[in-house]
Amino acid sequence: MSVLRTPGGLSLRFRPRALGVGAGAALLAAxxxxxxxxxxxxxxxxxxxxxxxxxxxxxxxxxxxxxxxxPRLVTALLVGAALALAGTVFQSLVRNPLxxxxxxxxxxxxSTGALVVVVLGGSSLALAGAAVVGGLGTGLAIxxxxxxxxxxxxxxxxxxxxxxxxxxxxxGYLLTRAPLMDAARAVLWLTGSLDGRGWANAxxxxxxxxxxxxxxxxxxxxxxxxxxxxxxxxxxLGVPVRRLRLVLLAAAVxxxxxxxxxxxxxxxxxxxxxxxxxxxxxxxxxxxVPSMTVGAALLVGADLLxxxxxxxxxxxxxxxxxxxxxGYLVWLLAVERRAGRL
Amino acid sequence: MRPGDSRxxxxxxxxAYDQRTIAxxxxxxxxxKSFTVIIGPNACGKSTLLRALSRMLRPSAxxxxxxxxxxxxxxxxxxxxxxxxxxxxxxxPDGISVAELVARGRYPHQGLLRQWSRxxxxxxxxxxxxxxxxxxxxxxxDELSGGQRQRVWIAMALAQQTPLLLLDEPTTYLDIAHQxxxxxxxxxxxxxxxxxxxxxxxxxxxxxxxxxxxxxxxxGRVVAAGEPASVVTADLVAEVFGLxxxxxxxxxxxxPLVVPAARRRATTPA
Numbered sequence: 001m002s003v004l005r006t007p008g009g010l011s012l013r014f015r016p017r018a019l020g021v022g023a024g025a026a027l028l029a030a031x032x033x034x035x036x037x038x039x040x041x042x043x044x045x046x047x048x049x050x051x052x053x054x055x056x057x058x059x060x061x062x063x064x065x066x067x068x069x070x071p072r073l074v075t076a077l078l079v080g081a082a083l084a085l086a087g088t089v090f091q092s093l094v095r096n097p098l099x100x101x102x103x104x105x106x107x108x109x110x111s112t113g114a115l116v117v118v119v120l121g122g123s124s125l126a127l128a129g130a131a132v133v134g135g136l137g138t139g140l141a142i143x144x145x146x147x148x149x150x151x152x153x154x155x156x157x158x159x160x161x162x163x164x165x166x167x168x169x170x171x172g173y174l175l176t177r178a179p180l181m182d183a184a185r186a187v188l189w190l191t192g193s194l195d196g197r198g199w200a201n202a203x204x205x206x207x208x209x210x211x212x213x214x215x216x217x218x219x220x221x222x223x224x225x226x227x228x229x230x231x232x233x234x235x236x237l238g239v240p241v242r243r244l245r246l247v248l249l250a251a252a253v254x255x256x257x258x259x260x261x262x263x264x265x266x267x268x269x270x271x272x273x274x275x276x277x278x279x280x281x282x283x284x285x286x287x288x289v290p291s292m293t294v295g296a297a298l299l300v301g302a303d304l305l306x307x308x309x310x311x312x313x314x315x316x317x318x319x320x321x322x323x324x325x326x327g328y329l330v331w332l333l334a335v336e337r338r339a340g341r342l
Numbered sequence: 343m344r345p346g347d348s349r350x351x352x353x354x355x356x357x358a359y360d361q362r363t364i365a366x367x368x369x370x371x372x373x374x375k376s377f378t379v380i381i382g383p384n385a386c387g388k389s390t391l392l393r394a395l396s397r398m399l400r401p402s403a404x405x406x407x408x409x410x411x412x413x414x415x416x417x418x419x420x421x422x423x424x425x426x427x428x429x430x431x432x433x434x435p436d437g438i439s440v441a442e443l444v445a446r447g448r449y450p451h452q453g454l455l456r457q458w459s460r461x462x463x464x465x466x467x468x469x470x471x472x473x474x475x476x477x478x479x480x481x482x483x484d485e486l487s488g489g490q491r492q493r494v495w496i497a498m499a500l501a502q503q504t505p506l507l508l509l510d511e512p513t514t515y516l517d518i519a520h521q522x523x524x525x526x527x528x529x530x531x532x533x534x535x536x537x538x539x540x541x542x543x544x545x546x547x548x549x550x551x552x553x554x555x556x557x558x559x560x561x562g563r564v565v566a567a568g569e570p571a572s573v574v575t576a577d578l579v580a581e582v583f584g585l586x587x588x589x590x591x592x593x594x595x596x597x598p599l600v601v602p603a604a605r606r607r608a609t610t611p612a
Contacts, residue, residue, distance in 0.1 A: 001442070003458045013458040095433065218454065226449055232429035235398050237502065238422025238450040284435035284442065 018281040018290050025277075025293035029077060032300040036076075037069045039308060067198075075197040076303045076317070077296045078205045079263045080273070081213075084295020085288060086255040087270030088277075089216060089248050092224055092286040094153040100271035101256040104160030107267075108167035109138025110260035111190055115174040118186040127189070128204070128261035135257025138163060143249065152231070192266030192318025194303050205262045212251045217288055220248055225285045266318045268325020269295055275332065298324075347373055349538070350395060350425065350506055354404035357390050357562070364390045365562030368404070372506075372555075377532040377539045379549040382559035383583050388542045389430070389510055391559070395540065396427040396508050422450035426504035428495055430511050434483040440494050441479040444470055447501030469500040472535075473527060489520030496527065507531070509541040513548070521545070525552050546583075550574045550598045558582050574598035 004012045037053075038044040042064055044052070051057050052065045083101075090099045101107050113134020117127045146152075146159040171190070175183055188195075223244050226234040235241045256270065273295035277287045280294070302320040309315065351371035357364045365387045372378050372395070380388040393399040394406055397413045406413040413421060426447075434443060447469070448462045470476040473493045478486065483494060492512060499507055509528065513521040529552050532539050543549045549556060550570040558566045558573055560582045566573045576589050579600055586603040593599075 001458075005458075005460075009459065010455045011458045012455070222449065222452070226446060228433065228435045229446065230429065230431065230433045232398060232427070233432040235418070236396060236422065236427035236429060236499075237446070238417075238419035240418050282437065284438040 015283050018283050021280045021290045022293045025297045029297035029300050032304050033073050036073050036304045071198045072194050075202045075262055076194050076300045079259045080296040080299030081292040082255040082259040083270040084273035084291045086252040088274040088286050088288055088291040089252040091274050094156050105164030106135050106138055106253055106256045107265040108164045110135035110257050111171050111265050112167050118182050119174050119178045131261040132257040139253035189264045191316040192264040193316035194263050201262045205258045208258045216251055267322045269321050272325045272328050349409050352406045355401045356403035357394050358402050372540050376555040377553055378555040379553035380542045380557045381549045386559045387562040388559050392510050392542050397421050419450050424504055425506040426499040426502040428499045428509045438483055439480050443483055444497045444501050447498040466501050469497040473497040488516055506538045511542050546600050
């Protein structure tokens, strides 16, 4: 832990290692991004990509980078960061490493909203909007069901798992009701895909991140750190426990819903990024900023792999995050078991 | 008791969880600079009272007053600078070191641009020294023994620098030597630092030995309050705990010592 102090009595505390992890992951994400911008049917070297980014290059290169590849990359970065931030908040609020939106049912709720639009027919904008509404509605329902003199960790997880199971059933039913062509499109959406994402997808997510990230990172992070000690201890330290939990749950549900609206319910990033960040920083406490950069790097890397792993055959990014995230989870459980912590 | 004698107390409190009423019309006062101990049988409402006094449970009627004002009208952070609490169970985050955990006690004194002042550093060092955990500063809390860990949590509460400190069963789960160690520590904090301490204790003899003020509760009512020597009598123990006993002088301290009646009397009369 290092401290910066000014003569005026101001002081800032930070962990050099966490700072390093955050910067490292951000660099990695930038590197992946550079490769992603340069690869495709029209390959470009990193130098050409950089020149095009700052306004040079041929009109064709301009179009390919700015209109085709950059929106997809930005969407990937934002979705990764938003999911990681939401996952970190959920995991610390419920004090359980499995407390991620995929498991608590918020992701399934967003899917239900989107599938309703697929069945009834509607534009992709309507689909994104319905995903947000579905996620938020599920969040409200879970909160109401889990409420008993406040909402506590275990009850939230158990209610969330129940709601997730119900919604998975509903989603299956909706898929059988959808016209065949639409059902195929819906399955692709349900896997989580960045294919063909434009600025219209990235915009709303960027807006919500600009509002919520400072609220969570600056406004709530110190209190969230105290929440780790238990509700009683946090409350004794002057944390308004109930209000904080409500605000943070709302913020995390919004982030997940908007991320799902932009790219579909990309699995496992919200679960894995916080773990990875914690392991790398070796710091107790919610490692919010390192988690966000790790999440962004993870998703951009996964999307690159999804586009390039099989020549001429693109995968939806959700397939890759599922395989990587699931594998990491199994490995983690095995390691923890061997260390006797599970 | 005159109101001027007490910074913390409750008047006509009704305490309830959901619809289950634990206590009705309960009035208590914590004398300033006292080491107040609340005793009573299981489920008599003593921990509930402590939760109400520490702002964690809102009374359904009546009010907890801190410095003459309803504690629920005061901002949480302001309360946390006046009144500290050692909860019955707290969670030490994975891998956190002793110094880092104790430092979290400074939270109510910190701000966005004042995250770690020299004052914070000094208070944390002092709190660790006062509880004898300064040698453990860099050790992970998960590796400590139960007694050491409890001292670390007390150090965290001390770092909060509150004139009032509430402790909810601080000796539970500790062996006898560590129980005495923690109680000696509390007595020292009370005497040397002039803090007002309020503790819920299970062991009547510990309470009688360490408290300067005792509150005996049963079924959500205060049965007796006052100095241990006047409160702890055979009649009161029979009334509060339903336990026949004799009360003798503690040979070490002269405070009351409760000796439960034997199931079968010894052949030589005492």
